[in-house]
Amino acid sequence: MNILIVEDEKLAVRKLTKLLEETAPELEVRGITPSIAATVEWITENRANGQPEPDIIFLDIELADGQSFEIFNRVQIQSTVIFTTSYDEYALQAFKVNSIDYLLKPVQQEDLQRAIRKFYDLIAPGKTAPAASQLNLEAILKSLHLQSAVPEYRKRFLVKQGARLLSVETSEIAYFYTDNGLTFFKNHQGQKFVVDYKMDELDKFLDPDRFFRVNRALIVTHQSVTQMQAYYNHRLALTLHPTLDKETIVSRERAHDFKVWMGK
Secondary structure, eight states, X not given: OEEEEEOSOHHHHHXXXXXXXXXXXXXXXXXXXXXXXXXXXXXXXXXXXXXXXXXXXXXXXXXXXXXXTHHHHHSOOOSEEEEEEOSOXXXXXXXXXXXXXXXXXXXXXXXXXXXXXXXXXHTSTTOOOOOGGGSOHHHHHHHHTOSSXXXXXXXXXXXXXXXXXXXXXXXXXXXXXXXXXXXXXEETTOOEEEESOOHHHHHHHSOTTTEEEEETTEEEEGGGEEEEEEETTTEEEEEESSOOSSOOEEOHHHHHHHHHHHTO
């Protein structure tokens, strides 16, 4: 029996290989790949050389270049797949429904034994091991919430006020802006604080439902915009509260999206 291990953590590879040697020495590890691209290349070359398909692929879900489900979009998989993952057991019921087994990290010997027994049961006389290409991967993705996972946005900022450090909730922030190469925010009471982030960084970890970057130097909230009006060249002029002592213009490229966002 031939094995392919798809895993980007060297320690996890070593542990799984050792457990396989102890649990099922008849299984031979024929390949180890660390990424989606390397796995597709290995499978393609293996077939081109006339080599048999792996009997089992131990497949990590999160790889360095993305989620391993993408492999199934690039090449047909004919092997039985056993997933390895850090997701909790409740989120993984879809694997059982689809006749796939899984190993929670760190992999335990009894779990590996269970998975291998299940594999041998599937290939017993009169049975055929299900190919991964037959699996309902869309259902698995939905169950794991991988397609619509809620990202973690910044909830607070640690800032200095004199000699003190303050933790300010994002709900207290009216807007962010840049001035003379520094980035600041004002809270709804008009207090001003400096933050150690560039605007491009803030743009990535602020909740887009609450914050909108109207131009290169300004990110606003709904509450901070008290008035907006048409400005030349299809731009918008804003009036903010607290007052900002600089021109507050929504760029032409962002004006349409800003109006949509303000109407949410």
